[in-house]
Amino acid sequence: MRRARTVPIQGHGNKAYCATEDDDLIPPGMRLLLNSFAPRQIKAIESDYDATAWETAALGLLTNEDAGTKISFKKNAPVEQGTVFHLKVKEGHGLMPGHVELRAGALNMGSPNVDITQRIPPAELSAPHTGVHNVHRLYLSAAFRLLFGESLGNNTGVGALIVSPLGEILAWGKKSSAHPLLHAETSALLMYGENLPRGARIYSTLKPCKMCRAAIEHFSTDDDFLSYYGQDDPTNAATGGDVTKYVLMASATSVGERPIWADNKKGTDIRLRTSVTQNLNNNFRSERDRQWNLGIIDFIKDGGKKKNQTMLRTAADYLEVKQRKYSDPKLSDLHNKNVEKCLDHIAQVMTQLGIPLPPRK
Numbered sequence: 211m212r213r214a215r216t217v218p219i220q221g222h223g224n225k226a227y228c229a230t231e232d233d234d235l236i237p238p239g240m241r242l243l244l245n246s247f248a249p250r251q252i253k254a255i256e257s258d259y260d261a262t263a264w265e266t267a268a269l270g271l272l273t274n275e276d277a278g279t280k281i282s283f284k285k286n287a288p289v290e291q292g293t294v295f296h297l298k299v300k301e302g303h304g305l306m307p308g309h310v311e312l313r314a315g316a317l318n319m320g321s322p323n324v325d326i327t328q329r330i331p332p333a334e335l336s337a338p339h340t341g342v343h344n345v346h347r348l349y350l351s352a353a354f355r356l357l358f359g360e361s362l363g364n365n366t367g368v369g370a371l372i373v374s375p376l377g378e379i380l381a382w383g384k385k386s387s388a389h390p391l392l393h394a395e396t397s398a399l400l401m402y403g404e405n406l407p408r409g410a411r412i413y414s415t416l417k418p419c420k421m422c423r424a425a426i427e428h429f430s431t432d433d434d435f436l437s438y439y440g441q442d443d444p445t446n447a448a449t450g451g452d453v454t455k456y457v458l459m460a461s462a463t464s465v466g467e468r469p470i471w472a473d474n475k476k477g478t479d480i481r482l483r484t485s486v487t488q489n490l491n492n493n494f495r496s497e498r499d500r501q502w503n504l505g506i507i508d509f510i511k512d513g514g515k516k517k518n519q520t521m522l523r524t525a526a527d528y529l530e531v532k533q534r535k536y537s538d539p540k541l542s543d544l545h546n547k548n549v550e551k552c553l554d555h556i557a558q559v560m561t562q563l564g565i566p567l568p569p570r571k
């Protein structure tokens with residue numbers, strides 16, 4: 211049994227106490243932070259264990275976003291029971307507090323049964339293939355599509371999917387404004403509620419921040435995961451990270467998997483083509499040259515920046531482009547069974563989430 215106790219800033223409520231079993235996936239300090247309506251007002255977390263990487267990163271994020279935040283994590287402090295947190299649990303999901311409105315969910319829609327973990331060296335991209343190097347951009351497009359789901363709270367800045375190694379979408383998440391630690395990835399992980407299956411794939415519209423990377427690694431089995439993302443985040447929140455585990459879907463020549471193209475130069479040498487990722491990154495950098503304090507989330511959400519919104523829409527609509535291709539019998543020579551199975555599965559999930567693709571003719 212591990213215990214932790216928060217020490218809030220004077221005048222801001224009672225001390226809170228949380229104990230969890232050693233095999234609880236969420237460490238107690240993390241539970242206290244997630245259960246707090248105002249985690250930045252906590253002064254200290256006292257515990258009888260070392261801070262996990264996830265907790266350290268979460269505290270770093272809170273401080274990074276607001277320099278006035280000062281939460282210390284003290285190990286070996288005597289833990290006396292203060293106010294016990296009543297951890298409300300959402301039905302069917304063991305990990306989340308009940309007071310927060312999550313923009314996330316777990317899914318159980320069956321598997322397309324396509325091994326999406328095979329990787330193809332860039333040099334062999336033009337050789338006959340199984341199609342799996344093409345499916346990652348379908349899942350990435352689905353993550354972008356979450357941003358446009360009205361029933362899902364519209365564009366909250368980031369969308370993410372957790373996908374099994376056989377292509378099944380296990381959980382989805384969007385950044386929530388209800389709590390500073392509920393990013394797209396953490397929300398999806400909390401709703402999935404278990405350790406990730408070996409070989410899991412995570413697709414995020416934006417580079418996972420340090421806190422989300424720590425959370426992904428916390429939930430992963432033997433670090434056997436791969437994370438793909440569609441837009442870089444050059445800000446301090448996300449710098450660093452293992453580039454072999456966190457893959458920017460920018461150019462086919464660099465990673466072996468094809469990105470979502472922003473141009474219409476099909477058949478052109480892929481080295482000459484531009485991806486949605488490259489455009490989003492360039493747009494952010496040039497916009498930030500004009501406004502030095504522009505945040506990446508504000509940049510993504512700002513509907514006034516038309517070229518940026520057009521790029522996000524291009525990424526989200528890539529699935530529709532694929533639907534049209536797979537509806538056209540004249541293109542049947544170009545249809546790939548594995549891609550088609552993944553596309554069908556993603557289409558089912560999108561329908562379930564209220565952002566359906568146009569039907570296949």
Ligand SMILES: [Zn+2]
Pocket residue numbers: 393394395418419420421422423
């Ligand atoms: Zn994050």
